[in-house]
Amino acid sequence: MSHDHHEQSFFSKYLFSTDHKVIAMQYLFTGMFMALIGGFFAYGFRMQLAFPGIEVPGLGLVTPNLYNELVTNHGSIMIFWVAMPVLIAAFGNYLIPLMIGCDDMVFPRLNRLSYQIFLISAIVLIASFFVPGGGFSGAWTSYPPLSAQAKYNLTPLGAPMWLTAVALEFVAFLLGGINFITTLMNSRAPGMKMWDIPIVLWMIVIASIVFMASAGPLIAGAVMLLFDQIYHIGFFNPNKGGDPILWQHLFWFFGHPEVYVVLLPAMGIVAEVITVFARKKLFGYKTILYTTIATGTLSFFVWAHHQFVAGIDPRMANVFTITTILISIPVTEMCFAYIATLFGGSIELRTPMLFALAFLAEFLIGGVTGIFLGSSGSDIYFHDTYFVLAHFHYTFVPIAIISVFAGIYYWFPKMFGRHMNETLGKIHFWGTVIPFNLIFLPLFFLGLAGQHRRIYSYENFPELAKPYLQDLRILATVSLIVMLSFQVVFLFNFFYSIFKGKKAEKNPWRANTLEWAAASPPPHGNFPELPQVYRPPYEYSVPGRELDYWPQNEKA
Amino acid sequence: MHQPIATTRSATGIPTGRLAVWWVIASEIVIFGGLLGSYVMYRLLHDAWSIEAANTHTLAGATNTFVLLTSSLFVVLGHHAAEHGDGKKAFRYLWLTILGGFIFLIIKSIEWTGEIHHGFVMTKSLFWAFYYTAAGLHALHVIAGMVIMAIISFDTIKNKNLHRVELIGIYWHFVDIVWIFLFPLLYIAK
Numbered sequence: 006m007s008h009d010h011h012e013q014s015f016f017s018k019y020l021f022s023t024d025h026k027v028i029a030m031q032y033l034f035t036g037m038f039m040a041l042i043g044g045f046f047a048y049g050f051r052m053q054l055a056f057p058g059i060e061v062p063g064l065g066l067v068t069p070n071l072y073n074e075l076v077t078n079h080g081s082i083m084i085f086w087v088a089m090p091v092l093i094a095a096f097g098n099y100l101i102p103l104m105i106g107c108d109d110m111v112f113p114r115l116n117r118l119s120y121q122i123f124l125i126s127a128i129v130l131i132a133s134f135f136v137p138g139g140g141f142s143g144a145w146t147s148y149p150p151l152s153a154q155a156k157y158n159l160t161p162l163g164a165p166m167w168l169t170a171v172a173l174e175f176v177a178f179l180l181g182g183i184n185f186i187t188t189l190m191n192s193r194a195p196g197m198k199m200w201d202i203p204i205v206l207w208m209i210v211i212a213s214i215v216f217m218a219s220a221g222p223l224i225a226g227a228v229m230l231l232f233d234q235i236y237h238i239g240f241f242n243p244n245k246g247g248d249p250i251l252w253q254h255l256f257w258f259f260g261h262p263e264v265y266v267v268l269l270p271a272m273g274i275v276a277e278v279i280t281v282f283a284r285k286k287l288f289g290y291k292t293i294l295y296t297t298i299a300t301g302t303l304s305f306f307v308w309a310h311h312q313f314v315a316g317i318d319p320r321m322a323n324v325f326t327i328t329t330i331l332i333s334i335p336v337t338e339m340c341f342a343y344i345a346t347l348f349g350g351s352i353e354l355r356t357p358m359l360f361a362l363a364f365l366a367e368f369l370i371g372g373v374t375g376i377f378l379g380s381s382g383s384d385i386y387f388h389d390t391y392f393v394l395a396h397f398h399y400t401f402v403p404i405a406i407i408s409v410f411a412g413i414y415y416w417f418p419k420m421f422g423r424h425m426n427e428t429l430g431k432i433h434f435w436g437t438v439i440p441f442n443l444i445f446l447p448l449f450f451l452g453l454a455g456q457h458r459r460i461y462s463y464e465n466f467p468e469l470a471k472p473y474l475q476d477l478r479i480l481a482t483v484s485l486i487v488m489l490s491f492q493v494v495f496l497f498n499f500f501y502s503i504f505k506g507k508k509a510e511k512n513p514w515r516a517n518t519l520e521w522a523a524a525s526p527p528p529h530g531n532f533p534e535l536p537q538v539y540r541p542p543y544e545y546s547v548p549g550r551e552l553d554y555w556p557q558n559e560k561a
Numbered sequence: 562m563h564q565p566i567a568t569t570r571s572a573t574g575i576p577t578g579r580l581a582v583w584w585v586i587a588s589e590i591v592i593f594g595g596l597l598g599s600y601v602m603y604r605l606l607h608d609a610w611s612i613e614a615a616n617t618h619t620l621a622g623a624t625n626t627f628v629l630l631t632s633s634l635f636v637v638l639g640h641h642a643a644e645h646g647d648g649k650k651a652f653r654y655l656w657l658t659i660l661g662g663f664i665f666l667i668i669k670s671i672e673w674t675g676e677i678h679h680g681f682v683m684t685k686s687l688f689w690a691f692y693y694t695a696a697g698l699h700a701l702h703v704i705a706g707m708v709i710m711a712i713i714s715f716d717t718i719k720n721k722n723l724h725r726v727e728l729i730g731i732y733w734h735f736v737d738i739v740w741i742f743l744f745p746l747l748y749i750a751k
Contacts, residue, residue, distance in 0.1 A: 102567060109565035112576050183584045192567040192578050217584070225599065228694060238683060238690045240599075246607055246687045251599055258595075496576025535566060 023113035024529055028120050030100035031538060032418070035127060036091035042131070043082035051164035055475075055482035057462045069461045070159060071141035076459055078134070080145030081167065084263070085174050086127055089404035091268040093178065093216070094123070096412055097185050097209045099420065103527060104203050106194030106536040106558065112184050118401050126173035133166035141167035144459060146256060147242035149249045153233040165234050172227045175220050182213035193343045194519065196538035201557065203518050203542045204287065205273030207294055211270040219262035226255035250502040253315055257308035264400065265304040269297060270337055273407035275361045278411050279343055279544050281516045283350025284553050287543040289342045293303040296335035296342075303332040313381045314388045322381040329379030340365060340372075351546075356430030361412035363438045364403045371399030374449070392452025395445045402441055409494070410437070417499075418513045422525040423506030428558075429498040436491025443484035447477035475527035515554045518542050522558050569651055587736045589702075593739055596700025597746065600691045605751070613688040614751045616681055621672040626740060630636065634735045636710075636730040648720035654709035656696045656725065658718040658733065662707040669700060685696065689701045692697050692747050 019027060045063075052059065053067040067075070070426060085401040098116065102109050110116045134140040141163040143152035151550055152168075155161035177208025189202070189210045229240040230252065241252045266530045287293065309317055309325040343365055353356070374396040377383045410433075417425050456469050462480075512521040519538070523531050536558035544555040568577060585699045604610055639654030673693075683693045710729050 035665045107565070107567040107570065111565075111570075112581065113565060138738050146618025179588050183581050183588070186584055187577055187581045188567060190573050191581060192570040193572045217588045218591055219587060221593075222598070224592050225595035228596075228698070229599070232683070232690065233696065236684060239687065242692060246603070251602070255595060255599070422723070428645070508751075 010399075010539055016501070021117065022116045022235050022249070023109070023376060024153070025098045025102050025110045025113070025116060026420075026527065026531075029095045029097075029117050031120050032090045032098060034166070035124060036087050036095060039082050039086040039090075039127060043079050043087055044492070046082070047485060050075040050079070051148030051482040051485050053168075053461070055461075055479040070139060070142060072460070072461045073144075073158075074134070074140045074160070074163070077142050077144050078140050078168075078515075079142075080320060081130070081171070083401070083405060084145065086130065087173060088267045088401070089174070089178060090123060091409050092405065093209060093212060094119070094181055096205070096270060096274065096416075098399070099416070100203075101185055101188050101206055101209065101422065102105060102192070103419075103523060104206055104529055105189065105197060106519040106532065107188075107192045108530045108532070108535065111185050111188045111192055115180055116184050119177045122173055122210040123177035126170045126177060129166055129173065130170040133163045133170065136162040136166065139163055141489065141492075146260070147230070147252075148256075149252050151231065151232065152252075153230060155236075162235040165231060168231050168234070170228055171375075172224060172231075175224055175227075178213075178216060179220065179459035182217050183211045186210050186217075193310065196540045197557075200290065201541050202536050203273075204276040204290065204293055205270065208269035208273030208276075208297055211297050211301050212266045215262050215269075215304060216266045219259045219266075219305065222255045223259035226252060240395065244490070250312070250315055250317070250489055253312050254308070257311045258305070261308040261311065262301075262304040263382070264301055267404050268400070269299050270301070270338075271364065271404040272297075274408050274415070275343065275364050276411040277516075277518070278345075278357045278361040278415050280310070281514050282353045282355055282361070282544060283347050284353070284545045285350035285543075286345055286545055287342075288345035288348075290541070290543065293339055296338045299335040300332060300339075303328060306520060307332055308378075308433075310381070310384070312377050313384045313428055319381075324410070326381045330376065333376065333379075333421050336372060355414075356425070356427060357411045357436055359416035359431065359434045360407050360414065363434070364408045364411060365397060367407060367438070371396060371401075371403065374399060387452065389458050390452035391448045391456045391458060394458055395452060397450035398445050398448075402445075406439075407438070410434075413499070416520075417502065417513070419520055419523075419525050419527070421503045421506070422509055423502050423504075424509050424513065425502040425506060426498050430493055433491055433494045433498065437488055438495060440484040440488035440491070443489065444481045446539050447481045452475055512556070515552075517544060517554050517556050519557055568593050571587050575683050576724065578724060579731070582731050586732070589735065589739075592743070593695075593698070595654065596691075596695055597742060600695065600746065603691070604746075607687070610688040612688075613681075613686055614747070616676070616679070617692070617748045618672055618675075619748045622667055622744050625668050626744050627696060628661055628668065628739050629740050631667070632658045633734055635661060636726075636733045640727050642732045643717065645722040646720065646723065648717045648723060651726050652714050652718040655717060655729075657716075659707045659710050662703050662710075665703060666700065669696070695743055696747065699739050700738070700741050702739070704735050706736050 022028065049061055049064045050072055052061040053072055058066075072491070098110070138160045140160065141152075141158065142160050142162060145156040147168070151157045152164060155164065158164055164409070190208055192201070210347055232238045233240050233242065239247045241247045241249045243249065276287060276293065287401075306328040307325060309321060310329045313322050374392070376394060377487075378387055378393060414425055414430055451474060454469070454474060456463065509525045511523070511525055513525075514521070519536055522536050538557050538561060540555060540557055542557055546553045547555055571577060573580065635657040639651045639658065642650035642654060653654045681689050683690050704728065712732070713725045714730055715724070717726055
């Protein structure tokens, strides 16, 4: 079709654009907005736990039903509507075409459709909070019979709406994923061979493949659960010949690979950031790639470690213990490769680098505590306690929050053509990372003390209502409020810098990858002339070369 | 809309459209795989389902298998014509394929109407729940394939975008193969 350079209206430029950068921004801003809701929900139920029965400022009295609704939707939002859209969709859309040196995704209209379906899914979810009975209250894992029957979850409309929203969200990411994979496979710049692809793109695309291969059974499961909810079929109801464990299998067959679906892009972002700010070649590029593939593959064989106490065969539990412990090997190897990258580098502690380093440190704690839960013996004690909760927040917060901040601070100059304020960035960093530890370290101890998850109030449990345990709960809640308040610094810095920040040049970090060869921000079409690739992406501090970096597109 | 250069590149040597269709099929395989895997596991645990399964119309199912396989032949012939640049001929074959889809759906509706009248509805037992869910999901794919084929055919007749005949053909074969799994699992196993 003809391409006249007419002025695009606001509508077609920002709402119905097919430009991958605009779609990335749509995903980013929608994800940030959803993160605010998810954070607010956490504030709501943490206040109830620390100060049972008080009128929570800005929310009112948290009733048991509201508590369940807040907990369920906090989890769902943070995973499906924050981690996925920001880590995979926003960074994937923004980075893939730029880093492989081309002008857009291979299917721009499919890309736009993907975002539109995602937006509808978010709207359906938000709408479910306002229907009679309120939003879904059956926990984000949505186990039947709790999720299947309105008499248990008390949310006759919220439950099917939640399920519909999740299914739509899956469709959006399947469409996006097909686009990502095909684009990376087919549209690389001339000269960009397999080993010249930046690690972050490998990770996003492998994550998309893992998502695609794991989400299918849950889509089938979602249809079955929806029929159970609406027509009372009983796919998961033992009275009708069904089995609730089947849902757990279908859910966790998706749910555990999902952990790695969000981990991999986070790892990729960190790889880009640490090489640039250590001015060193990435240690073991191929090792990292192979461990990524190993992680992705193994992630399909660990799911039942969520079900050790669900009545599965103990012999099966043994198998899943072994696979679960095995998967820590490739992930650890990746972390070691990153540390080796740092070793001997000339490290520059800019804000993105601080967040990247914090990712490694915090994720390590998350990984180590996972060993206790992956072993079926100790899991029998820890199962469904706050130990589990603290463990997965030590993985998910570094993934979905800390690495995302590393990515945003790092690519902000490219995205908006301006710098974020460095001092405010550092204030935001410490204001996020210190309270984060103060929230979740106490929760490990509460979990060890036997505190179960998803309990509205511990006042009626004499063992758990002890004052020293309550003090830990208050510490966690206060730390959460501190952490949330420091996000105001970020939001101010972010929006102020979009308009008033210091102008950024093309390649402010002196990085090698192709996105830095485009103008900041890149115009429609990205590059004035599509680049050629001459070398791998991490040629930093090459001996005998005057500059300490060597852009991929620079002719020898 | 301006076509991006990205769409025209082919680093793997496989055309972008074909690559994408294969990935679509990969994601569909796990959806049907999850559903049919659940069905098979339940079926192994419930011998009584064979009594329910005895009420399905094997003849109707077999006819439909024949109809779908024939329609797949038409789409192959359509692809052949498209490869030789004969858009008009490809158009005719595409519509013969769509006709096959229609006959499939008509037989299915008659079959289902009869079953529902005899009280074999979704809520009767889990066998029927799986029967209608799996075959229904498959029928939705048949309808989707027919719609896409109809849209494509109007380009084909003008000799435009002839490569799309191959793409919809791959998809149609997939829909066909899913039925080949459904037919023995739901009709023959008694």
